[in-house]
Amino acid sequence: MTAELARGQNHPLPEVRLEIRVSAGTPIVAGATLGDEHGRVHGVEWVAHPGAPTLPGIEVSQQAAADHRLAVDLDALAPSVHRVTVLLALPSGSGGPARFGAVAAPFVAVTGLDGTEVASYTLTDLEAESAVIALELYRRQGVWKVRAVGQGYAGGLAELFTDQGLPQAQQLAGGIHEAVAQGLARSVAAPPPRLPDADRPRQTAAPAQGPDQTHGGTTPQGLSGNTSPQQGHQPTSPYGTTPPYGSPHDATPPDHASAQHGGPTPADPSTGTQPAAPAAGGPVDYTHPGRQTTAPPPPPPTAPPAQPGQPAQPVAGDATGWSMEERLYNQVWGMFEDLARTTAAYRSAVDFAESRMEQELDKVLSDPRSRVSGQGDAARDAARAKHAQLVDQARAALDRDLAQLRAEADVVEPALPPAYASWDNPVWHGYRVPMEIPMALRLGDLHLPESEDVRIPMLVRLPLERGLWIDSGRSGSRDALVDSDELRRLALDTAVALAARLLAVYPPGEFAVHVVDPAGAGSSALAPLVGAGVLAGPPAAGAAGVSDVLGRLTQRVDLVQMAVRGGAPDALPPGFDTAEQLLIVNDFPHGFDDRAVTQLRYLADEGPAVGVHLMMVADRQDATAYGPLLDPLWRSLMRLTPTPDDHLADPWVGHAWTYEPLSLPPGSRVMHEVLARVADARRSWNR
DSSP states (O other): OOEEOOTTOEEEOSOSEEEEEEEEEEEEEEEEEEEOTTOOOOSGGGEEBTTBOEETTEEOOSSOEEEEEEEEEGGGSOTTOOEEEEEEEOOSSSSSOSSGGGSOOOEEEEEETTSOEEEEEEOOSOOSOSEEEEEEEEEETTEEEEEEEEEEETTHHHHHHHHTTOTTHHHHHHHHHHHHHHHGGGOOOOOOOOOOOTTOOOOOOBOOOOTTOOOOOOOOOSOOOOOOOBTTBOOSSTTOOOOOSSOOOTTOOOOOOOOOOOOOSOOBTTTTBOOOOOOBTOOOOOOOOOSOTTSOOOOOOSSOOOOTTSOOOOOTTOSOOSSHHHHHHHHHHHHHHHHHHHHHHHHHHHHHHHHHHHHHHHHHHHOHHHHTSHHHHHHHHHHHHHHHHHHHHHHHHHHHHHHHHHHHHHHHGGGOOTTTSOTTSGGGGGOOOOSSOOSEEEEEEEEOGGGTTOOEEEEEESSOSSEEEEEOSOOSGGGGGSOHHHHHHHHHHHHHHHHHHHHHHSOTTSEEEEEEOTTOTTTTTTHHHHHHTOSSSSOBOHHHHHHHHHHHHHHHHHHHHHHHHTTOGGGSOTTOOOSEEEEEEEEETTTOOHHHHHHHHHHHHHSGGGTEEEEEEEOGGGGGGGGGGGHHHHHHEEEEOSSOEEEEEOTTTOOEEEEEEOOOOTTOOHHHHHHHHHHHHHHHHHO
16 A cells, blocks of 8 residues: 655655656656765765666666656665665756756655555655755664655755765766766657556546647646555545645645645656546546455446536445445545646646736737837737636636536535544434444545635545644744634644544544643643543643653554564553554643653654554744754644645645634534543443
């Protein structure tokens, strides 16, 4: 199963013989450096590049190309090599783009030799950089992992090599560009678009075209920050390890809308191929992708068939999947994909219209005779009229697709199970404690500026593969109207609501929640969890309480890791709690000493793989005294906000999606009632 990484996120590598596949919209240079345990590159002989493409355990392409396949054999690396850094760069002096901000976001995937994706990452938020570190494969305690880096360098390869401690950085960078220049004559162009897989037929209308429009703008291939979708599996986009969402990255989504688990025609990141362009002005195709090619066909629709010439009526759960839950998950993912692509088509058409108008106006102004004559005024009026016509056509196509998505949302939302449903969904009033862990959990809603009334549920796969960070600091212009203390309260309220959802969707005894509140500042917001008796223990207060909780969870991670690595998972101590654990940390870094900070970083990095998850409620500015020491911590967590904020990106074209947390209806007691039922089920289970 593919892990869709956001910047800073890591993932274990199950194999030692791998391929690293790179897909970009323009010819780029791919290479790799080998580093010691400190990441230092000792000399040019530790760098694989087009001029020296082969090193023990690594082989790279010999020329610039839009697509690359790098071969890696981790067992063949020298014992002194602890890190393999994959770098990308734009060729210099080739007449092509000089910065990554002007090209499609490169997509990088780590695959097995059979082509099965292990992890993927899309490099977003690049602007003036001409070289970038995409991924690093690193060895920790004898286990190899991959980390999404996305560190760009405006100074190109020379600056990148200098940052890695290479003494001959300038000479090596010049030699690489010279080797690439000599090979440009034999470089092959990007392959022509190929048809998409049979089980990924969802399409969106292309930009509206006028009689003089022969092409639209281009859009990036691949992911955002906050994740690439795999076949039937959603982002670290905001959609978890699955985009931004986020990757978020969290734009990082999505590393979208990270974003964990998934232009005019964006590429399919799961295959690295370019889908066929849909017919201009056509409606959205509501045939949904399947997670597996062998999945059963979708159930027969319950809605009447569409009349000829009329759009198909959406049906909840008409996507491919083994169960209704899986079909609804795939359908929500398809809606997110459709909205991203139809908006990209609209923006592309508008950009084309503005570019065309500017060209025509420049042509008029370049002729002195037309600048002072009535002919010039007529030409300017005609250019503006043509611009308005093209924009109106694009908006009409967008509005048609948005109407289809609204209709689908109206059908899908009431059919969602509790794990996917908002708090105002009637399904919560008939809530029963589940006996199985669901596929995913809803963390909030996503929308774009062009379609604020079309909200897409933000789902992340379970179990969580990445911790959560509820940012209690000021992150946008909307927060300027909110008091700092109110932001902190809203952030903890958001954390409590998310913890309540996690407790509600797990079977009894399968999920435990611990709380660290050193100063007791969150007692009011934590009251629903404390009052219902669903916490593993009272909220830990003071430095002693922080040390005790972190020590117990750190010991748990160590024990499980030793048992798994020793091949004896049944050898855990008697009475060991096998439930997944969630630690909510409020008011960080108050009450944390250096040892506690180190333990927290360890839990964020190693905990998710063994069922220990972290939820931070913190303002990053409060921890500035630690400097860059905590940067890996923040990057390892999916950032969410207690107020609407556009920090998540999708995995195709990098839209800035607005994330909105799920809020309880005013005066609603639904969360308290759900927690009471969870507590009753836990008491019955413990008898």
